[in-house]
Amino acid sequence: MENKIEPCAIIIFGATGDLTNRKLLPALYKLEFENLLHKDSKIIAFARKIKSNEQFKKEALKAIKNFSKFKVDNLVWKKLANKIFYHQSEFQDIKGFNRLKAVIKKICTKTASCNKIFYLSAPPGFFEVIISNLKKSGLSAISGWSRVVFEKPFGRDLRSAKKLNESIKNAFKERQIYRIDHYLGKELVQNLLVLRFANSIFEPVWNKKYIDHIQITVAEDIGMGARGNYYEKAGALRDIVQNHMLQLVSLTAMEPPVSLNAEDIREEKVKILRSIRPFSLKDVDKIAVRGQYGSGKIDNNKVRAYRDEEKVDKNSNTETFAALKLNIDNWRWSNVPFYLSTGKRLKERVAEINIVFKKNPGMLFNGHVKHIQPNMLIVRIQPEEGISLQFSAKVPGKKMIMDHVRMDFCHECKFGPNTPDAYERLLYDVTIGDQTLFTSWDMVEHSWKIVDKIAKAWEHGKVLNYKPGSWGPKEADRLIEKDGRRWYEPQKPSYSELLQNDSKQ
Numbered sequence: 001m002e003n004k005i006e007p008c009a010i011i012i013f014g015a016t017g018d019l020t021n022r023k024l025l026p027a028l029y030k031l032e033f034e035n036l037l038h039k040d041s042k043i044i045a046f047a048r049k050i051k052s053n054e055q056f057k058k059e060a061l062k063a064i065k066n067f068s069k070f071k072v073d074n075l076v077w078k079k080l081a082n083k084i085f086y087h088q089s090e091f092q093d094i095k096g097f098n099r100l101k102a103v104i105k106k107i108c109t110k111t112a113s114c115n116k117i118f119y120l121s122a123p124p125g126f127f128e129v130i131i132s133n134l135k136k137s138g139l140s141a142i143s144g145w146s147r148v149v150f151e152k153p154f155g156r157d158l159r160s161a162k163k164l165n166e167s168i169k170n171a172f173k174e175r176q177i178y179r180i181d182h183y184l185g186k187e188l189v190q191n192l193l194v195l196r197f198a199n200s201i202f203e204p205v206w207n208k209k210y211i212d213h214i215q216i217t218v219a220e221d222i223g224m225g226a227r228g229n230y231y232e233k234a235g236a237l238r239d240i241v242q243n244h245m246l247q248l249v250s251l252t253a254m255e256p257p258v259s260l261n262a263e264d265i266r267e268e269k270v271k272i273l274r275s276i277r278p279f280s281l282k283d284v285d286k287i288a289v290r291g292q293y294g295s296g297k298i299d300n301n302k303v304r305a306y307r308d309e310e311k312v313d314k315n316s317n318t319e320t321f322a323a324l325k326l327n328i329d330n331w332r333w334s335n336v337p338f339y340l341s342t343g344k345r346l347k348e349r350v351a352e353i354n355i356v357f358k359k360n361p362g363m364l365f366n367g368h369v370k371h372i373q374p375n376m377l378i379v380r381i382q383p384e385e386g387i388s389l390q391f392s393a394k395v396p397g398k399k400m401i402m403d404h405v406r407m408d409f410c411h412e413c414k415f416g417p418n419t420p421d422a423y424e425r426l427l428y429d430v431t432i433g434d435q436t437l438f439t440s441w442d443m444v445e446h447s448w449k450i451v452d453k454i455a456k457a458w459e460h461g462k463v464l465n466y467k468p469g470s471w472g473p474k475e476a477d478r479l480i481e482k483d484g485r486r487w488y489e490p491q492k493p494s495y496s497e498l499l500q501n502d503s504k505q
């Protein structure tokens, strides 16, 4: 069923922040370009800094030009600019919320609709006060629908996440709450459901009988930039594993849902987190490795150590790398480990899911093998989106020699470069009221239960050092090697040279 695009007021709290500039404004521009914003919708930029409407719009245009994949069309920008209003207020100031209510009511009388999206792109420390002021001012209860969007992190552990959730529940119902995990908006992540459940060839082999193990990698080559303040309290575990990576585990491992409704999909996903084999605090060392980048060189340029980054403690023990081994104790996955690895300042930026199949008995071909590698199905989430199937083939010639080859599906070559950015898709889904690609409370709760245990074990002891530009500390290799397996280094797909991701269309 196609949901209708209705007029609404999109109120962005934290409208002068980095996320708004980098992601939300370019996404709103693209939605305007595609005619996916209702002509009567308004965007209210709520922020603490004092500035005029015109000044905000000037900065917004600059951000869109800087961060959008597309050249800015003046007419489209004008249409978008006409929708934008700047609203200055402190987040703690109830008067600012009362004024906002008056603004929204005025808009409503013109469009006969008081639908509202409250987008919390503010620092998480302000979430509770914003929610409380939305309730106190009566903004959350004005007629018309209200939806509230939260950026991560949703809490810092289970306790704080529960507290935050309780205060949100005072003002909003679960069906109104949209918790962003932008990985769910990525095209190849959405493709997982199609790959698995719309093709008859994959589902029959998607289980312990055929799959040996699964590797999930979310690697970044960048360092901390200006985010030291936030990252010191998060680390790779809370920043990436608790949300993006556990979402990828769930989507890879879930059972087929009974329908594509948000509820049915979310229900299957959460069952996976609940089936992850429990571990005790003293077992954490056996299933998890953490690291922190030191100083070094990448492409001949000097890079500083994490501890020398801006706003980072000189003795910081925060991990910038985490590797984990998880087991899912259900009928489909028993004894098929999921190995996860993520980090900053690694060799390259790449996110992929690698399904590694069991080796065949090999009797026939023993002695004919050049490099033996198992069959693999690789879902390349980024940067070159696609799916590759690896299998063995005979090397031409009189001798029976084998090598492994890959059959690559290049997403951009087939569907063009106009894949919606994750934020564009997610913002659109909020406007039409589709929660499928957002995190349910159950998912948040169960992922914190897993992550809290590891974080607790990591409160003490030392983080391992790794070289920038490497794949992390050597101990991460041992984590998998002690099981008789190894990490498969991500390979550039054959089509990567065809793609010109960076050029503006």
Ligand code: BG6
Pocket: 220, 239, 240, 351
């Ligand atoms: C964010 C993390 O959620 O994801 C960042 O807070 C990280 O630390 C980013 O850099 C990675 O996103 P992407 O889309 O570039 O893989």
